[in-house]
Amino acid sequence: MTETLNDFHVLRPGLHAGRSAFITGAGSGIGRGIALRLLGLGMDVFGTGRRPEALAETADLAAGLPGTFRHAPCNVRETEAIEALVRQVGEAHGIDLLVNNAGGQFFAPATGISRRGWDAVIDVNLSAIFVVTKAAYPYLKARQGAVVNISLSGVDRGSMGIAHSIAARAGVLGLMRTLALEWASDRISLNCIGPGAVITEGLAGEAAQAMLDQLVKATPMGRPTQVDEVAELVAFLASPAGKLMTGQLIQIDGAAHLGSGLHMLAA
Incomplete structure (x- = not known):
């Protein structure tokens, strides 16, 4: 397929119409924001997550958008069910x-992470991504599709207090770059997005103001990453304009990964 110049307008109405997305963790936060943005661009979205009530809330917010939102609860750690x-x-x-x-993750120094806690975080942040991506392969191949993995800012340099999560997400980075090579002939693109501090509804409701102030202070541009900014980047990577981008870690974090950064906050 040869694209014309007009195909590269990411926000052009109808650009994603008739196309289908599968999103894990679509019931809240970044996943919900991505789902709503893609639905607004005319893409049909299937969302999954552990909490049926959260998916129902996403469905309510999606009412009236051009795309169709379908959903079903599922835990990505349950291999047979998610496949x-x-x-x-x-x-x-x-x-x-x-x-x-x-x-998902929890904060603890490496010496305070049990084998059970390690396995749980590796399972959801690495193993489940391998399972879901492998299961989706034949359908992505048929459509010459795209895979976007939501990661963390600074995943390529380490982060204090979340050794298990960083190890898992670094594994995803290696997996994604390997698949970018193996699946290049199938015209499937695979990328990772590394957001900075994203203040979702859940975090804003639970975190102390001092913690929020720390997150902003650690970001050279002086503000957190917005959910809408991550969603817009996903839409770009799913468009013809992003088709040749593959095997990339794209950090949308206001330069947090270049300075002292979010990775030092748990010190």
Whole structure:
């Protein structure tokens, strides 16, 4: 397929119409923001997450948008269930875009992380991404699709207090770059986005103001990353303009990964 210059206007109405996205962790925060942005651009979105009520809230917010939002609860750590769900969606609607957004971690020094805690974080942030991406492969191949993994700012330099999460996400970076090579002939692009401090509804409701102030102070541009900014970047990577970008870690963090950065906050 040869694109014309007009195909490279990311925000052009209808650019994503008729295309299908599969998003994990779509019930809140960044995942919800990505889902709503893609729906607004006319893409049909299937969202999954652990909490049915959160997915229902996303569906309410999606009412009236051009795209269709379908959803079903599923824990990405349950391998057989998530593989079956990917196959169900892929067979029924196809998959043009896979967004691996689901993740989780807890803060502790490396010496305070148990093997059980280590395994849980590695499972959700690395192993589940391998499982979901592999399951989506035949449908991505059929559509010459894209994979976007939501990671962290500074994942390539380490971060104090989350050794398990950084190890997992560094693993995703290596996996993504390997698949970018293996799947290049299939015209599948794979990239990672590393947001800086993103103040979601949940974090704003739980975190002390002092912590929020720290996050902003550690960002040279002096403000957190907005959910909408991450969603816009996903839309770009799913558009013809982003098609040749693959194997990249794109850090949208106001230069936090270049300075003392978010990675030092747990010191």
